Amino acid sequence: MAENLNDPAAASLMETAAPPAGILVSGHFTQPFGYQTYRSQGTRDWLITFTLSGEGEYRLKDSRFRCIEGDMVILPPGTPHDYRTPEGCVWEFVWAHFVPLPHWSAWLTLPQEPGACTRMHLESGARQERVRAAFARLLRDSLELDFYKRQLSLNAMEEILLVLAEMQSRRTGSTLDPRVEEIWSYLSQHRKEPHSLERLAARVALSPSRLSHLFKEQVGESIMEALLRLRLSHAARLLEHTSLQITEIAEEVGFHSPFYFTKQFTARYGSSPSHYRKERQRTLENENEGALPESSGEKPMV
Template sequence: MANKPDDPAIFETKKQYTHPPGILVSDHYIQPYGYSCYRAQGTKDWLIIYTLSGKGRIHNGASGYLSCTAGTLTVVSPGTAQDYFTEQGHVWDKMWAHFIPRLPWMDWIPSSNTDGPIFQLHIDKESSRRAIESAFSRVISYRLYEDSMLRDELTLNALEEVILLVASQHQSKKELDSRVQEVLNIISRDYMDHILIEDLGKRVSLSPSRLSHLFKEQVGDSIMETLMKYRLKQAEPLLQYTLRPITEIALAVGFHSPDYFSRQFSNHFGVSPSNYRKKYREASSMESVQ
């Protein structure tokens, strides 16, 4: 893990990383009025801030400043100017992390929902707040874990939990159509099976064309694109953590053609499955000896 949150780019595009994903730096700050941070060019990593109590302000481009209050989660994308401070008369109690995301996270990290470049979400449910606070606390505490390889993996897993919780909260606020949600549930449960839009339509009482249009409108990707991405996400940890042959992994996640799996994996991740596995192991070996 790096020590400098304003270090330059760690990745280039959504599909091609030049550095393994990880937490660059994270901490828990309780800062009174007078605390501020300003980075005109932003950073080339992501910044996530969760406010526990008090009040901060963060600049959101031409739209002005956003307030960061208890239960507010703020995500700043790479290259976005970072200008934030504790509000006068307040103490800002926040947890934060600069990080390089794992590739699948890019489908979960929400885009801006404000009039500027910043994403911000207020978590209303107390149970959801506790879940996010617990996961974020583990992001910070795992940095003290002695085994460096396990430390980095545990930290990433904890942050992934935060990202998923935020994505879930954001999605619920969008109030997905119950039939679209049912299709998403089917995909997550039966992704390894042969899935046809016609069959999905029958299960949710919609014509294939109406279901396809509604799903694309609400999710952003088509049903087949979503299924493809989900299958590839399931293949990623199998390549990382097992020695199973690539042909076997392809079949296990729902691809009936290993060659087709390799092409789709390469298109999505920017490298072939075998090279992805090789690069991941090389990066893990380098981190374990540091």
């Protein structure tokens, strides 16, 4: 067995197939000694595992560690990995392969261990129970092909990442100002509505100039830039997963002019909404054609 991915013995390990990138895939495994996943080139998406009980072992490029109940491990795309159930152990864990939505990027800026992985431990209690419940919903909803179930599974994945980001922010003391959090939450829930800096500032009892400065200082972009990003990321999801017309999507995400929507979408994503939709559909079709058919009773490889 290889001690890490630089060990010459690693060449003899069998590569584990990865699910098609771009599709949220998840599972719940209880694996005895002998279970192993090895990918010398990593995957094209992100991989997250959360240990429910027992022990698992990771052997990465520059590190080797075991994970116990409450341990979360996140591997970015392209990270070579080798993880397994240690001898004498049974490892129960949940996992998910995912491609982050645009507005998740800030939440994935988490501390990394050598070997480009993120490790965080959730003590037993409310936070761990919340993550367990979110994974349960993710597992249930990601099995459905229905558009709304898919959105619910993405919401569960988003909740997991938010819990981790919130936990890290409390450790480092870098929590957002409550007034900035209020505005961010309000914009996220009211993307379609028209907004003005004056009305938003009045909502949190600040002057427009003070709110503008505080928001950009803590979030890294202006309020209107953040709103535009939220609207366009939602539009991208609608283009990918619905058959709504471009004009309908523009209106749904808060643009009164389809021309202006197309201009802003093209500037952000590098292609027009119609071209983006065609490319995403083509990519998903190719990935589905390349996926192996499921065998009855056989678990997917995580």
